[in-house]
Amino acid sequence: MFDHSLAKILLRLCAISLMAIALAGATHRLAPCSEGLFCDFERPEDISRLPGSDWALVSQHGDEGLQWVNLEDGSRHGVDLSPDERETMMGSADCNEPPTSIAARGNTVGRVRGKEIAAVINGSDGESRIEFFAIERGSHPVARWTGCTQVPNRYLLNDLAIASNGTIYASHMYDRPNDEAGFAEVLRMFRAAEPTGFVVHWTAEDGWSEVSGTVMSFPNGVAISPNGDRLAIGGTFEQALMIVALPSGNATQIPLPLQPDNVTALADGRFLVTGHTGEPVTGVDGCRPRDAIPCGFPFAVAQIGIGQRVEIIYEHDGSEIPGASVAIPWQDGLILGSAYGDRLTFVSEMSPR
Numbered sequence: 001m002f003d004h005s006l007a008k009i010l011l012r013l014c015a016i017s018l019m020a021i022a023l024a025g026a027t028h029r030l031a032p033c034s035e036g037l038f039c040d041f042e043r044p045e046d047i048s049r050l051p052g053s054d055w056a057l058v059s060q061h062g063d064e065g066l067q068w069v070n071l072e073d074g075s076r077h078g079v080d081l082s083p084d085e086r087e088t089m090m091g092s093a094d095c096n097e098p099p100t101s102i103a104a105r106g107n108t109v110g111r112v113r114g115k116e117i118a119a120v121i122n123g124s125d126g127e128s129r130i131e132f133f134a135i136e137r138g139s140h141p142v143a144r145w146t147g148c149t150q151v152p153n154r155y156l157l158n159d160l161a162i163a164s165n166g167t168i169y170a171s172h173m174y175d176r177p178n179d180e181a182g183f184a185e186v187l188r189m190f191r192a193a194e195p196t197g198f199v200v201h202w203t204a205e206d207g208w209s210e211v212s213g214t215v216m217s218f219p220n221g222v223a224i225s226p227n228g229d230r231l232a233i234g235g236t237f238e239q240a241l242m243i244v245a246l247p248s249g250n251a252t253q254i255p256l257p258l259q260p261d262n263v264t265a266l267a268d269g270r271f272l273v274t275g276h277t278g279e280p281v282t283g284v285d286g287c288r289p290r291d292a293i294p295c296g297f298p299f300a301v302a303q304i305g306i307g308q309r310v311e312i313i314y315e316h317d318g319s320e321i322p323g324a325s326v327a328i329p330w331q332d333g334l335i336l337g338s339a340y341g342d343r344l345t346f347v348s349e350m351s352p353r
Contacts, residue, residue: 037074091147234260
C-alpha cells in the first residue's frame with residue numbers, strides 16, 4: 001500500500017541509491033486509463049469483496065476514499081457517513097462522532113454476530129481511527145456509519161481484518177521516528193529486513209494490545225480465514241507470510257518469492273498474496289512521485305494453500321498495467337488494485353506473463 005510516512009523517510013534521506021537508479025527501468029510511467037469500466041480511480045490500494053455478490057469495497061486516496069464498485073458493470077457509489085440509528089453502535093463509547101471524510105487505507109468486510117460489517121482505517125481529520133459501517137443489501141449495498149475506535153498515536157496501521165466476534169486485527173508497520181536519526185534507523189532496519197512492527201488487536205472490552213509472536217519487518221497485509229482459525233500477515237521486507245493459529249497463537253512463517261503487500265482470504269481457506277518482485281525497499285521509488293502515477297513495476301500474485309504450498313498464479317513486469325498491491329478472485333481471473341494506479345485491472349490467472 002502507498003505509505004506517505006514511508007515515502008517521507010525515503011525522500012528525506014535521499015534513499016534512492018545508485019543501485020536503485022540503475023534499476024529505474026523496472027518502473028514505468030503508464031498512459032492514463034482513458035476508457036473502460038474501471039478507470040478514474042485514485043490509488044485503489046485495497047479491495048474487499050462482498051461475498052456472493054458482484055460488489056467490492058475499494059480503498060483509494062482522493063475525495064471518494066471508500067467506494068462500492070460493481071465488478072460486472074463498473075457502477076459505483078460511496079458509503080453513508082451519517083450515523084445508522086437503526087443499528088447497535090460498534091466501536092468505543094468515546095468515539096461516537098462520524099467522520100467528515102474518509103482517507104482510506106486498508107478495508108475489510110466480514111460478518112460480525114450475524115450482521116455484515118465493513119471496517120476501514122481512516123486517516124482523515126488529522127487522526128487515525130477505525131470506522132465501522134453496517135451493510136444493508138439490496139439492488140446495491142448500502143454501508144451506513146455505525147461507530148469507530150481511535151487508534152493510539154504509537155501505531156502506524158496499514159491493513160486490518162475483522163473476526164466474527166468483532167475483534168479487529170491490524171498491522172502496525174513500525175514505530176513513528178521522532179528525529180533524523182530515528183528516520184535513518186528505520187530505513188536501516190528496512191534494508192536489513194529486521195523486525196520493525198507487529199500485529200495489534202482491538203476489542204470493545206479490552207481496547208488495543210499487541211498480538212504476541214507476530215513481529216515482522218514492515219508488517220503489511222492482514223487477513224483472517226473464513227472460519228476464524230488462522231490469521232495471515234505479510235512481512236514486506238523479509239518476504240514472508242506468517243500464519244498464526246487462533247486462538248493458540250502458534251505461528252508459522254512461509255518464505256515468499258515476492259515482497260507482500262495485501263493478503264486476501266479465500267472461501268476455501270487459502271490466501272492470496274500480492275506484491276512487488278523487484279529490488280527490496282527501493283524498488284518502487286520511481287513510482288512515489290505524484291507525477292509518476294499511473295506507474296508499473298514487476299509484481300506477482302501467490303496462492304498459499306492449506307499445506308503451505310506457495311504457487312505463483314499471476315505475474316507481470318508492469319510494462320502495461322500498474323504494479324499491483326492487491327488481488328481478489330473474480331469470474332475466471334483476478335481483479336487487481338494498485339497503490340500507484342488510476343484503475344482496477346482484470347486479468348486471467350490462467351495466462352500469466
